[in-house]
Amino acid sequence: MSESKIQVSFKLPNGTIPLFRGDTIDEVEKLMQDAALSATFVGSMEAFAEACGIGKPTPQQVTPTQAVSNVVNTLGATLVSNGGAVTRHCLHGKMTAIEGNGKFGLYKGFFCAAPKGATDKCATVYLKPKDADYNKFVPDRVAK
Numbered sequence: 718m719s720e721s722k723i724q725v726s727f728k729l730p731n732g733t734i735p736l737f738r739g740d741t742i743d744e745v746e747k748l749m750q751d752a753a754l755s756a757t758f759v760g761s762m763e764a765f766a767e768a769c770g771i772g773k774p775t776p777q778q779v780t781p782t783q784a785v786s787n788v789v790n791t792l793g794a795t796l797v798s799n800g801g802a803v804t805r806h807c808l809h810g811k812m813t814a815i816e817g818n819g820k821f822g823l824y825k826g827f828f829c830a831a832p833k834g835a836t837d838k839c840a841t842v843y844l845k846p847k848d849a850d851y852n853k854f855v856p857d858r859v860a861k
Contacts, residue, residue: 725749802855807839817860825854 723745726736735752739745805812805827812827829839844851 803844803850803853805842808837809835809839812839812842814854814857815860816854816856825851825856 722740723742724736724738725745726734728734737745737748737752739748802814804814807829809830812829814825815828816823816825818824824843826841826843828841829835831838844854
């Protein structure tokens with residue numbers, strides 16, 4: 718039997734780590750919905766079900782600041798400030814802020830964190846002088 722294409726696992730507050738496997742997103746979603754609604758997992762899966770929109774969570778209006786606080790509190794994380802500098806993230810993590818002088822003049826951009834030559838490297842995000850974040854840009858490094 719071959720390995721499933723999609724696997725989802727997470728750790729519940731009680732230490733249980735359920736694992737859902739399937740060949741399609743729909744298959745995995747169905748397994749997760751069934752688990753969230755089953756008598757076996759009632760209670761231990763409640764928070765997960767609510768976070769995934771499975772079931773009927775109460776809609777709440779949350780500001781971005783509240784959302785960050787909720788995530789920090791839920792995960793027991795530590796919030797690290799970057800001093801107000803502009804950042805971007807991609808699938809590979811925090812993008813590197815680079816400023817330089819190219820053939821078209823000064824540029825400010827965020828470059829994918831994937832290793833050089835990676836086939837799934839994300840597109841560079843360049844800032845234009847008219848962008849609101851242009852003057853808040855703090856480079857991680859300056860290109861030669």
